[in-house]
Amino acid sequence: MVRKIVSLLTVCLLAAALFCGCWGKDDSSSSSAQATPTPTTPSSGSLGADSMMPDGSGTTVPGNSSSGSSSVMPDESMRPDSGMDNNSASVRPTANWGTMLVNAENPLPGDFSVKTRSIEKYPDRSFDERAAADLEAMLNAAAGDGCPLYLVSTYRSVARQKALYERKVNFYLSKNYEPELAKEQAAKWVAAPGTSEHNLGLAADIVSAKWYNTHDDLTEEFEDTPEFEWLMAHCVEYGFVLRYPSDKTGTTGIGYEPWHYRYVGRDAAAYMKAHNLCLEELHAEQLAAG
Numbered sequence: 122m123v124r125k126i127v128s129l130l131t132v133c134l135l136a137a138a139l140f141c142g143c144w145g146k147d148d149s150s151s152s153s154a155q156a157t158p159t160p161t162t163p164s165s166g167s168l169g170a171d172s173m174m175p176d177g178s179g180t181t182v183p184g185n186s187s188s189g190s191s192s193v194m195p196d197e198s199m200r201p202d203s204g205m206d207n208n209s210a211s212v213r214p215t216a217n218w219g220t221m222l223v224n225a226e227n228p229l230p231g232d233f234s235v236k237t238r239s240i241e242k243y244p245d246r247s248f249d250e251r252a253a254a255d256l257e258a259m260l261n262a263a264a265g266d267g268c269p270l271y272l273v274s275t276y277r278s279v280a281r282q283k284a285l286y287e288r289k290v291n292f293y294l295s296k297n298y299e300p301e302l303a304k305e306q307a308a309k310w311v312a313a314p315g316t317s318e319h320n321l322g323l324a325a326d327i328v329s330a331k332w333y334n335t336h337d338d339l340t341e342e343f344e345d346t347p348e349f350e351w352l353m354a355h356c357v358e359y360g361f362v363l364r365y366p367s368d369k370t371g372t373t374g375i376g377y378e379p380w381h382y383r384y385v386g387r388d389a390a391a392y393m394k395a396h397n398l399c400l401e402e403l404h405a406e407q408l409a410a411g
């Protein structure tokens with residue numbers, strides 16, 4: 122009975138969380154929920170469709186490496202908001218590539234492409250090359266403060282998203298679902314192509330290195346860790362915001378995700394934090410301002 126409730130709860134949580142497309146890295150293996158702990162060193166094997174899956178394999182866990190505390194200074198000219206020293210929190214940032222809104226109502230065009238590069242210590246994870254240095258700086262700073270983080274998932278191409286989505290649709294078709302219902306069900310587990318922020322190259326699922334080594338899934342309990350506290354205190358300094366906060370689920374349409382961070386640029390991040398805005402709200406303000 123208890124097991125039934127637990128598995129039901131897990132399914133509900135996952136269904137809510139998956140909608141943003143955080144998962145969906147790979148589902149070539151069985152989709153059964155395994156209770157086995159994540160190996161200390163990420164292996165090349167998939168953990169299953171409903172597990173905490175990294176975007177690649179063979180990546181070192183920061184907590185196990187001797188990551189230095191030195192900050193990598195990003196190239197100022199590559200930021201959407203260079204010259205942010207003065208009072209950025211009070212001036213609404215103008216729309217730019219950093220504040221691009223991607224959600225179910227605002228999908229990326231099918232031919233969307235972005236220049237990405239791999240992240241230091243994560244050869245299999247890539248990020249928009251204009252924001253990659255800030256992401257690296259944030260990871261390094263956290264490690265330097267005794268809060269080693271782990272990058273679970275970053276950029277995923279629209280083409281890859283499409284393949285994952287179609288695989289899921291086919292799964293439901295094979296179970297004799299009607300085509301429309303199969304798509305509907307699939308979208309609960311894998312975001313439709315172009316509607317996941319991970320397709321944009323500016324979203325990162327981040328947990329603590331310790332969490333990664335001891336949990337199979339991304340769950341709300343991550344908020345109880347010092348690493349989450351660190352992220353909340355410092356991510357804005359690196360141009361990131363918590364994209365799906367608990368008090369904005371009605372606006373974002375996505376459940377609370379303490380692991381999903383979105384790069385918007387430092388000015389926009391500071392402004393959003395100061396005014397308690399999610400990206401949909403910033404976007405609305407920008408539209409209203411013309």
Ligand SMILES: [Zn+2]
Nearest residue numbers: 142143326381
């Ligand atoms: Zn995510």
